[in-house]
Amino acid sequence: MPKAYASTVIDLPAERVWAIIRDFNALPSWAGHMVARSEIEDGLAADQVGCVRSFHTHDGAHIRERLLALSDLERSYVYNFEKTPFDVQNYQATLRVTPVTDSDRCLVEWWTTFDCSPADAASWIRTFADDVFGGGLVNLKKHLGSA
Template structure:
C-alpha cells in the first residue's frame, strides 16, 4: 500500500480554516480553479456521511467520491473514489485541520493510502502529494493570506 502526504501551516485559526473546507462539496470554492463543477448526488448535504460528490475538473475529467467520515470535533473528513480516471485502487483520503496553539494558526494535513502497480507507485505518490494535495493546500493558504 502506498501513501501520499502533504501539509502546511496557515495563518488563520483552525476554526476558520475548517469552516472554509468542512463542506465536502466545497472543493470548487477553495481548490484554486481545478474544479469546474461539483454537486452532491441524491439531495444529501456535504457533511452527511455516505454523500457522493460528483465533480468535473477544468480539463473535463469526471470523478465521484464518497464521504466515509466527517467530524467537526476532529476537524476532518475521509473519503474514497467511486469513479476515477486514475490507475489506483483502494484509495482512501483524509484532510484534517489542527490548531497550532503557538500563534493561533492552523496545521492542515491531507493524505491518502492506495494500491497501484509497483512500477507506477512513485508517480502516483508524487502526483497526489504535489498536484492534488499540495496544490489544494497552496490555494487554501492563499485564500487566507489575501
Template sequence: MSKAYASTIVPAPADTVWAIIRDFDGLPTWHTGIAKSSIDDGLPPDLVGCIRTLVLQDGASIREKLLALSDVDRSMSYDFQASPFPVRDYEATLRVLPVTDGDASFVEWSATFTAAESDEAAMRDTFAKGVFQSGLDALKQHVAKTRKA
C-alpha cells in the same frame, strides 16, 4: 499500499479553516484544480455516505464518497467511487489542527492507495504534489482573501 502526503501552515484559526474545508461540496471555492462539484441525489454535503462528483479543470470526472466527518477532530475522510487514476483502495483524509503558538492552523492531506508498481511513484507524486499541495497552497490564498474582505 502507498501513501501520499502534504501539509501546510495556514495563518488563520483552525475553526476558520475547518469551516471552509468541511463543506464536502465546496472544493471549487478554494481548490484551483476543481472546476465543479455536485452532491448526488441532493443530499446534504455533510451527510456521511453522500457522494460528490467533481469535474476537474481538464474535464475529467471523479466520484468520491464521504466516509467520515468530525467537527470535533476537524477531519474528513473519503474514497474514490470512480476516478481516472490507475489506483485501487484509495482513501484520503483531510485534517485541520490548531497551532498553539500563534493564530494559525496545521492542515494535512493524505491518502493511501494501491497501484501497479509501474504507476506507484507517479500516483504518489500526482496526489501529494499535484492535488494535495497545490490544493493546500490554493487554500492559503483563499483564506487570506476571505480574511481581508
C-alpha cells in the same frame, strides 16, 4: 500500500479554516486549480456521511468521491473514490485541520493511501502529494488570504 502526503501551516485559527473545508462540496471555491464544478448527488447534505461528491476537473475528467467520515471534534473528513480516471484502487484520503497551540495558526494535512502497480507508485505519490494535495493547499491559502 503507498501513501501520498502534503501539509501546510495557515496563519488563521483552525476553526476558521475548518469552516471553509468542512463543506465536502466546496472544492471549486478553494481548490479551483483542479475542480471546475461539483455537486452532491441525490440531494444529500454536503456533511452527511455517505454523500457522494461528483465533480469535473478543468480538463474534463469526472470523479465521484464518497464521504466516509466527518468529525468536527477532530476537524477532519475521510473519503474514497467511487469513480476516477486514475489507475489506483482502494484510495482513501483524509483532510485534517489541527490547531497550532502556541499561536493562532493551524496545520492542514491531506493524505491518501491506495493500491497500484509497484512500478507506478512513485508517480502516483507525486501526482497526489504535489499536484492534487499540494496544489489544493496552496489555493486554500490564497482563498483565505493567507498566502
